[in-house]
C-alpha cells in the first residue's frame with residue numbers, strides 16, 4: 001500500500017481521497033496551517049505543510065480545483081516531491097491513451113471519465129466525474145474539466161482553462177482545432193461552438209462572452 005499526500009482539505013480533496021482509496025492506497029491530507037488542522041474532522045491522516053520535509057516515501061497529488069492555486073502549489077514543490085497521476089479504476093481509455101497519460105504527472109482522472117485516443121494531456125490537469133474527451137484533443141497543463149463536461153474531438157484547451165459542469169465543446173477541425181484560451185472559463189451547461197479568447201468567461205447555448213477576467217473556484 002502506497003501513502004499518497006493530498007494537498008488541500010476541501011470537498012474536492014476528499015473526493016481525491018476516494019480515488020486514492022479505490023486504488024488501494026492510503027490518503028494523507030496536507031493542510032496549510034494550524035487553524036485548518038484544528039478544524040480537521042475527517043477520519044484519514046492529516047499533516048501540516050510545514051512538516052512535509054520530515055516525511056519519507058510519500059507521493060503527492062494536489063486536490064485543489066482552482067487552476068491557479070494548483071499551479072502555485074505545483075511550482076513551489078515540483079522539484080522537491082514526486083507528484084503521481086491518480087486514475088480512478090473505472091476511467092476508460094482508447095488505444096495507447098492510458099500510456100500517454102502515464103508519461104505525465106499530477107493528473108487526476110475521476111470515476112467514469114472516458115478518453116478516446118490521440119489526446120495530449122498536460123501535467124496537473126483534472127478530469128472530474130464522468131467527463132469525456134474525444135480524439136486528437138490537446139489539453140495543456142493545469143486545466144480543469146468539471147463533472148459531466150464533454151470535450152469533442154480536435155479541441156485545444158489552453159493552460160488553466162476551466163470547463164464547467166455539463167458544458168459541451170463541439171468538435172474542431174483536423175487542420176484547425178477549436179481553441180479555448182488560457183485561463184478562459186466556460187460556465188456550467190454552456191455549449192461552445194467557436195474559439196473562446198483567453199481570460200474571459202463564457203456562458204449559454206451557444207456560448208457567448210459574459211465578461212473578461214478570471215473566476216476563482218470555491219471549495
Ligand SMILES: CC(C)(COP(=O)(O)OP(=O)(O)OC[C@H]1O[C@@H](n2cnc3c(N)ncnc32)[C@H](O)[C@@H]1OP(=O)(O)O)[C@@H](O)C(=O)NCCC(=O)NCCS
Pocket residue numbers: 065128146147163164165166185186187188189190201202203204210215
Ligand atoms: C459562469 C460562471 C463562472 C459565472 O460566474 P460569475 O462571474 O460569478 O457570474 P454571476 O453568478 O455573477 O452571473 C452573472 C450572470 O450570468 C448568468 N450565469 C451565470 N452562470 C451561468 C451559466 N452557467 N449559464 C448561463 N448563465 C449563467 C447569471 O444568471 C447572471 O445573469 P444576470 O446578470 O442576467 O442575472 C458560473 O456561474 C459557473 O457556471 N461556474 C461553473 C460552476 C461549475 O461548473 N463548477 C464545477 C464544480 S466541480
